[in-house]
Amino acid sequence: MGEVITGVDWQGVTGVDWQGGDYWCGLMGWLPVWNVRLEKMLETKNMSSEELQQEEDDQTQPPPKIRKNQLVDSIYKALFVVGSGLLVIIAARNSITWHCQRFWGASGDFWQRQWDKAYLLFGENDAMIGILGTLLWTMGVFWLANLFLMVLDVTGQPSFLMKYKIQRNTGLLPLSKLWTAVRVVLFNQIFINIPFVIITFILMSKRGCDIKGDLPTFQWVVFELIIFSLVEEICFYYSHRCLHHPRIYKYIHKCHHEWTSPIGITSIYAHPLEHLLSNMIPPGLGPLLMGSHLATGWMWFALALVSTTIAHCGYHFPLLPSPEAHDFHHLKFNQNYGVLGVLDRLHGTDMLFRKSRAYQRHILLTGLTPVSQQFPDSPSKKPQ
Ligand SMILES: [Zn+2]
């Protein structure tokens, strides 16, 4: 990795020593400036002991000049991540529709009728479904996705799933610690989510977003999901990276990093300001920008909530997206700031991760053998 220098020699072409992610210079003039500012801002001299330890670990990173193929890598990564996500969505949609048609006798407009029923359920009132419906939907998805994980964390049952734990030395979760997390999460959901959903509903109404009308075509939904993912990646990566700024880290983001071995609900265990900036605005912005149908918004919010829950759950289960990257962020602090990994590739904030055992394990597990057995810790090194 990184040893082979490929791509265009921009230094030769431009006479400027562009480094790493600054390849964007030809495309977006602002990004090199922003990147250099960030690199300066994020110097770790004033950081806490954990981050200083991390700084030592980073001495093994290659110097910036051999990171020249990062733009190409990040584009490949974007295509790969978005492409594989699309395949999963298309396959899931086709198989759910097929099962509904086969066993429930549903007709071709199955999804439209489900949405019409939901609209009816909220009294055919735009504000009711737009605010109350959205809150119930998002909180329902979040707590349902986490219920099983919380039982597993506290009881260790069903025990055969414990072999999928990423950080094996953490033991069972004390109930008191779970309760602390639940209280913070409920606080954020009540005091941030509710006002945020009300304001977003007002903005989406002004933007002319559909609620009652026909559902968009599946192709359009897929296109919008790609845009939402990219908007979220950009907003989350930069807001998250700024929150790691040494001067503000301890006031805001340290709260989220209390969990060096995260669990599902800690995806929104955060300072309220961080919850707004990094957890609510990045996924909420896409539907607002695109003027999306509320139903598309609901689908996207559910995907985003389930995906962040998986990223924090602490288990690398078969057939689910790998949570190794964000788990590694909680372990090491200054790696893997993004969601998709595209901007981490671009800015080189995945260098240490890519040299770790966790990176080898960062795969979609298709069998029942845990990745920790497929790629065991090296006996000569401390576990990463
Ligand atoms: Zn996290």
Ligand SMILES: [Zn+2]
């Ligand atoms: Zn962080």
